[in-house]
Amino acid sequence: MELQHFSHEHPLVFIEERSHESEKVYCSGCGELVWGPSFSCVECGFYLDKQCAEAPSELNHPFHGDHSLELLVSNPYSALTSSAGLVTLCSLCGKSCDRFVYHCSCELDFHIKCPPFSINISGEIFGDVRDIPHKDPLVSNESPFQELKEAKCFACWKPLSDSVYFALDSGFYLHKKCVDLPTEINHFCHPQHPLILQLNSEGLPCQICKRTQGRGFGFVYCCSSGEIVLHVACVDLPTKINYLCHRKHPLILQTVSKSLACQICEQTKEDGSVYCCSICKFALHIECVPPLPSPPVIEHKSHQHPFTLFWRHVLFICDACGTPGKYESYICSTCNLIVHRKCISLPPTVKHPMHPQHPISHTYFLGAI
Numbered sequence: 001m002e003l004q005h006f007s008h009e010h011p012l013v014f015i016e017e018r019s020h021e022s023e024k025v026y027c028s029g030c031g032e033l034v035w036g037p038s039f040s041c042v043e044c045g046f047y048l049d050k051q052c053a054e055a056p057s058e059l060n061h062p063f064h065g066d067h068s069l070e071l072l073v074s075n076p077y078s079a080l081t082s083s084a085g086l087v088t089l090c091s092l093c094g095k096s097c098d099r100f101v102y103h104c105s106c107e108l109d110f111h112i113k114c115p116p117f118s119i120n121i122s123g124e125i126f127g128d129v130r131d132i133p134h135k136d137p138l139v140s141n142e143s144p145f146q147e148l149k150e151a152k153c154f155a156c157w158k159p160l161s162d163s164v165y166f167a168l169d170s171g172f173y174l175h176k177k178c179v180d181l182p183t184e185i186n187h188f189c190h191p192q193h194p195l196i197l198q199l200n201s202e203g204l205p206c207q208i209c210k211r212t213q214g215r216g217f218g219f220v221y222c223c224s225s226g227e228i229v230l231h232v233a234c235v236d237l238p239t240k241i242n243y244l245c246h247r248k249h250p251l252i253l254q255t256v257s258k259s260l261a262c263q264i265c266e267q268t269k270e271d272g273s274v275y276c277c278s279i280c281k282f283a284l285h286i287e288c289v290p291p292l293p294s295p296p297v298i299e300h301k302s303h304q305h306p307f308t309l310f311w312r313h314v315l316f317i318c319d320a321c322g323t324p325g326k327y328e329s330y331i332c333s334t335c336n337l338i339v340h341r342k343c344i345s346l347p348p349t350v351k352h353p354m355h356p357q358h359p360i361s362h363t364y365f366l367g368a369i
Contacts, residue, residue, distance in 0.1 A: 007048075012039035012040060012046070012053065025047045026047065029053070032049065036050065038050055055100075070103050070104075071101075071102055072101050091108045102114075155175065155181060156219075156232040181197060188253075189207045189230060190207065190228040190230075195222060208272065209231065221235055241289065245311070246282050251282070252276060254278075256273065262285040263313070265285060298330060309329075309330055310338065317338075319337045320364070325340050
């Protein structure tokens, strides 16, 4: 069987499988080692693995519906990037593109194998990711810890170590929980139109957190107008929370209408969303809300008595660090102490360059060491 491929002047001959004794050869389309079925030009030593050889010359990707993607032998900026010492990055995986690419006129480029990577998150099935064994980051030893620590889920762009994940052959990682993301949602941030799950092709800031993930990285929920973008992780935020230091009313996730200082970091936001009680003018930044409820009692070796959470929102001066606070505090009623939660775990001794002779000990009471 022969194939006349647009990328090569001679016909390519089909090879069912290379023997183990054969010399190692690499695919001219993706750069990967050829080990399965492939097409080759005996005269030139040109090889394409079966997937690259049969890749369509034009592709419509469900997460970039504005334009079709055209398959090119090299990225269209090769001369420009080479002279400037720059590299073209794949808009899906972020790695350099130096071989076959799928190119879009809006300056998006993809490795030949990246657009059809095996997920069914789109509703247009490229493959069933559920058939891939999933891994628990707490027990998996297949990847070095540092690699897992730095890796992120391609869908939500949160750390891979957050939950059970899939490692796809195409080099992508995907949280198990992100496989079933809905392709269309309604959200209070933009009630006029539904938001569609698609590739983060424009790199626009999220309407909730006002941060950007980087152009092409991960998925976002986007209005058809392209002006409203929500990160996958931000969509999952609860719309209402109860906060122990403000028990009169629940705090509602809402867009900032005027500057309200966060009761934890005491900073203001000019735009974005916060958890807010409009009645009491009580606001918390999304990133300042503790991920877990504050424990009612904390015991630490730095103090002989347990610290108890003080349930009232009061101004205080921390007895550990000496700085003011006005949100959740912990008290030791025996010693009449009030401290920030973070200050409970201050080290009992430290070394300081201004006093190198001895360690400096922490104490709540002068003369008590």
